[in-house]
Amino acid sequence: MITFKNVTKTYEINTNNIIQAVENIDITFKEGEVILLKGASGSGKSSILSLIAALSKPTSGEVIVDSKKISKLSDNFASIYRRDNIGFIFQKYNLIPTLSVKDNILLPLVPLNLKADDVEIKLNTVMQKFSIFHKKDIIVKNLSGGEQQRVAIARSYINEPKIILADEPTANLDKKLSEKFIEIMKELKEMNKTIIIATHDPLFFGLEFIDREIEMSDGKIIV
Amino acid sequence: MILSPEILTIYILNALFALLSAIAFYFSVRIFLYWNENSTSQLQYKLEKQSYLSATIIKYIFAIKVPLFLFFIFTLDDMSNIISGAMCAAGVVDATVYGSYLLVLKVLNLYLFAYWIVLHSKDIKFEVQPYIKQKFGLFIGLFFLLVVEIILEIMMFNAIDVTSIVDCCGVIYSSSSQSYLSMVLSLDYFILLGIFYGVFLFLTISYIFKLRYLFSILNLFFIIISLITLISFFGTYIYELPTHKCPFCFLQKDYNYIGYFLYTFLFIGTFNGLVIAFIEFNKQEIEKFYTLSFLFNFLYVGIVTYYPVIFYIKNGVFL
């Protein structure tokens, strides 16, 4: 379902400073798989996620998702692709702190101009599912870390994407909340979502629901 | 030379249009020359961004142009009060040699800009953007037309001399004057009306059977025959005076501003009909244009027919 064909991504900070985020990546992920991307910071895990989400374009090579070459998409269509296919849970959550829980979660749906009833149903379902319905009108910056993460997960889920990407999801959580997160991921797997988690948290290592563990270092995959 | 607040407003907005369209023009040229959808270079990336700006500017210009055009017509009508001899906008348009060209150009630009917008909304539905070069190439032409329009407008307002007497519509459109226009207008009513309703009948048929190119061409004929019959026949029933043949007087308050409605309906109807021939729409989209076109043309026909019918019912005779 997701295929990387000889993908390289380099960032050019200035003429002397070129960072190679990932190098010659060739890999395929199947639909419904749960993948763990292991590796230290800077190993290229975040870049892989970014490339799958079409948030960045490869310097060379191709990324193909569901037979579609997403690496060539224009800005507009990259957004549409993300909207329809990707749910991204960022490391820093990237919620809008001055908006309420409800407003944050419904953000991906806003441009779609759906009927108000449909939106309400989706919203309530998702908020119930991730146990933050009771805080729906609270401004996000007043929530605890765990609650904020649930909002982030809810937001990534509301447009019913096929692919869920999580970047260091448990970096700011304690053990209990981390385990809660893993529970939620298991539920998502039940729904046949393709999940890719980039983390160096050992809590994830060797878990049963994870289909594959891929280790990365210096931008390359270590078999 | 008059510099009333109304004319000044028109100038200010024209200046804004000139500035913004120049920016869009610059980018349009670059896109037209260098756009390569397979390229992943920095240039292509920049062009992509610039295409958003150009499109936004063009949409903005059209959005403001429409009310500004109505305001322009209204201003012309208003100016007839201070230009000796003019009783309606017809006199003002005729006061200078630029007037009629300006009016025609403005209407043409409205059609073209509207077409651009439709083309654009079709274009961005595809990842590949099949019409991108066509679109911006069109705008390059449109830019020149816009500039000509602005220049003509300035020249026209400059040239208007309040003291020199102009002809009023009674003279311009009457059968006694020498122009081609009056020759056409004095053709036999039966012929003109026959053509008018005939064209509309064929329009209806092509609508029902979705005959694409026929529908479009008929819309073109419809514009022409509508204008002619409006001035020479239907207008006289709006004014209830057989000799009053004028396309501008019914824009005035005395006639409930019906002119604005008539021309607006005619524009919407014929534009949607014309656009069908030029762009490849899918079934769902084309449905929308067919319906809009037919609906507004129908409304137009309905309203213009209403006047002579009501007149006959009230008076028992035709003019």
Place this chain on the structure above:
Amino acid sequence: MEVYENTLNLAMQIQVLSMNKYLIEYAINSILRQKSKNIFIFIVFTLLIFLLTSIFFITNSIKYELNSTVNSLPQIIVQNYKGGRHYDIEISKVDKILSISGVQESVARVWGYYYFENADVHFTLVGIDMFENQYKKSLTHLTQISSFDESSMYLGRGVKKLMYKNYYKNYFNFIKPNGTVKKIDIAGVFNSDIELESNDMIVMSKENLREIFALKENMATDIVVKVSNPNEIDTIALKIKEIIPTARVITNEDIKVSYEHLFNYKSGIFLALFIISLFTFFIIIYDKASGLSSEEKHEVGILKAIGWRVEDILQEKFYESFIISFFSYLLGVIFAFAFVYLFEAPLIRDIFIGYSNLKPSFSLSFIMDFQTLFLVFLLSVPIYIASIIIPSWRVATLDADEVIR
């Protein structure tokens, strides 16, 4: 029928396409979240619109008043000119004018300006004869309602007040050109339909007035002419000029036009000022909209990352600017209404009426002028929106990836 169904679908489509409820809500929310930046812009813009609209309202009202005045003015006024200056005219010329076909009436007027030194004002003195045809309705009214006391005078309201202030309660002493005093009793106050003109007017018998101004029996100040067909005013004016070459013939059209010009001149200045401020404002908005805090950039990056297209962001920004500018417009116009028609526009209106100690105390008549409202709209909202096009575009095309890392 097929057409009916299609129309219905179309109506729904149009409704849905043109307004996105959630996007509008987000836009409103966004405006409120950036209060400090937006409040400044909102206030300044409202102020500009308020000033502009007020000026238009005032000039419209005054024009209307003036036009009503002008319409009640005589159609043609004939004055004698010698050496480029206004002189008295022989009454015998009246008959000459009457001989022109198309002339309905020709009346010699006796009037003048009297300078009252104590108050530094000019009164307009008008002389009438009881049994003559009056050229003005209000004067006819005056001669009809009461037996006009030939020895006393009637005052306009402003005059009465002023004289009262200067301790002249029941009579007034006019100083004749030879230095002697002419005392005239005050019989009462008269009303005119149009306040602008009557406020500084005094009506008295022709005899008294001739005495005050030392005007000879066979002379008059000027001659007013009424024609049977108003369309012929200009023609007859020309004919009069032929008969009396030294005369200056003024038609009421001439007066209308000169008022128009005066107004266009005065409002032209304000318009010029407005344009300059508009231009400055344009630059300010452009600048403010361009200066994005890292927070704002971050927010746009998030939106793009979760699936908003460039167009969606642009549309949202457009909603924001339309809401701000439109509400500014509404508020500015409403304040202008209140300022001009409720509070009588202190300060500004004096600039248009002109300075005079005998300020007419008339109310600015309420005229609902859609053209003005449309004009102000065109000069405000589109300009505001134009100023944010480029800054919004810059924001919308930010690279999501860079911004959220």
